[in-house]
Amino acid sequence: MTAQKLTLYLAAPRGFCAGVDRAIKIVEIALHKWGAPVYVRHEIVHNKFVVDSLRDKGAVFVEELSDCPPDRPVIFSAHGVPKAVPAEAARRKMVYVDATCPLVSKVHIEAARHHENGLQMIMIGHAGHPETIGTMGQLPDGEVLLVETVADVAQVQVRDPERLAFVTQTTLSVDDTVDIVAALRARFPAIVGPHKEDICYATTNRQDAVKVIAPDCDALLVVGAPNSSNSRRLVEVARKAGCTYAQLVMRASDIDWRALEGIRTVGVTAGASAPEVLIDEVINAFCDRYDVDVRTVETATENVEFKVPRVLREPA
Structure with a gap:
C-alpha cells in the first residue's frame, strides 16, 4: 500500500536559543571541572530530556539551596533566581555559578535601575514561573507588582501613578504583551518602559x-x-x-x-x-x-x- x-x-x-545552549554548557563544564556531583537549583532549562541527560552525567537537581551540601558547587538555572539565593550561597561559602540567561539578567539590571530612581515596578509575567519569581526577587517585597492580563491592569494598586516602570518576562506571547503594555500606558501615561522590548x-x-x-x-x-x-x-x-x-x-x-x-x-x-x-x-x-x-x-x-x-x- x-x-x-x-x-x-x-x-x-x-x-x-543561545541562553539555553549556554546554561547546558555551564553544567557540562562544571562537571568536567569539579567532577560529580554538581548541584543545580531548579531544572537548568525546562526540558525533561535535557535534565535527564545531565542527571546521567552527574548533575543533581534540587529545588532549594538548603538541599545542597556546602562543599559541592551549585548552579542557578537559566531562568534566574531572587537576589537572596546567591547571597545565601555566599554566606554559606559555597562555590556557585549563575547560569541565568544574559537577556534575563538584563531585565534584572533594568528593574534595579528603576528602583534606584524611586520607581515602583510592574512586571508582565506568569505567576509562579521561575523567571517571574527571580525577577520580582531582585527588589524588596512590594516593589514589584505582577500583572498577567489586560484585566489585571485595571485592578493593580500602585503607590504613585507618576512614579512607575514596567518590565516583562522574556518568554511571553508578543501579541498578548502588546495589548497589556497598551493597557498600562493608557491607565498610567507616565509609566516608563524598556528601551527595547524585554521579550527575547x-x-x-x-x-x-x-x-x-x-x-x-x-x-x-x-x-x-x-x-x-x-x-x-x-x-x-x-x-x-x-x-x-x-x-x-x-x-x-x-x-x-x-x-x-x-x-x-x-x-x-x-x-x-x-x-x-x-x-x-x-x-x-x-x-x-x-x-x-x-x-x-x-x-x-x-x-x-x-x-x-x-x-x-x-x-x-
Whole structure:
C-alpha cells in the first residue's frame, strides 16, 4: 500500500536559543571541572530530556539551596533566581555559578535601575514561573507588582501613578504583551518602559516563524515541555494564526496519530529548550508513516552566542 503524501513545514528558527545552549554548557563544564556531583537549583532549562541527560552525567537537581551540601558547587538555572539565593550561597561559602540567561539578567539590571530612581515596578509575567519569581526577587517585597492580563491592569494598586516602570518576562506571547503594555500606558501615561522590548529575540523569532507556517497547516506540533512558557506560547500563537489543531508534545511517542488522520500538511517547531534530537525524532516518526516532503521555512537567522561565566573559564 502506498503511503499517504504529507507536506511537513519545518519552522526555522526553532529549538535551542543561545541562553539555553549556554546554561547546558555551564553544567557540562562544571562537571568536567569539579567532577560529580554538581548541584543545580531548579531544572537548568525546562526540558525533561535535557535534565535527564545531565542527571546521567552527574548533575543533581534540587529545588532549594538548603538541599545542597556546602562543599559541592551549585548552579542557578537559566531562568534566574531572587537576589537572596546567591547571597545565601555566599554566606554559606559555597562555590556557585549563575547560569541565568544574559537577556534575563538584563531585565534584572533594568528593574534595579528603576528602583534606584524611586520607581515602583510592574512586571508582565506568569505567576509562579521561575523567571517571574527571580525577577520580582531582585527588589524588596512590594516593589514589584505582577500583572498577567489586560484585566489585571485595571485592578493593580500602585503607590504613585507618576512614579512607575514596567518590565516583562522574556518568554511571553508578543501579541498578548502588546495589548497589556497598551493597557498600562493608557491607565498610567507616565509609566516608563524598556528601551527595547524585554521579550527575547528567540521567543520573538520562534513565534514569527509559527505565524508564517500555521495558516498552511492542518496540524502543528510544538516540541517542548508543559512547564516551558515559550513552548506553550507557540501553541497559542499557532491557534491564533489559523491552525486549529496545535499541540505540545514532549517526544514523538506523545503524538496522537488518530487525531491526525486525513491531514495533508503539518507544521513542526520547538520551544527554546528543546534539543534538535527530539525534533528529528518527530520528523522521523512522520516519515515512518507518510510519504513526507519536508520543507524548511526560515524567517530569521540567529547567530547569538553567550560566553560562560569566568569562573568556568579559569583553571580548577
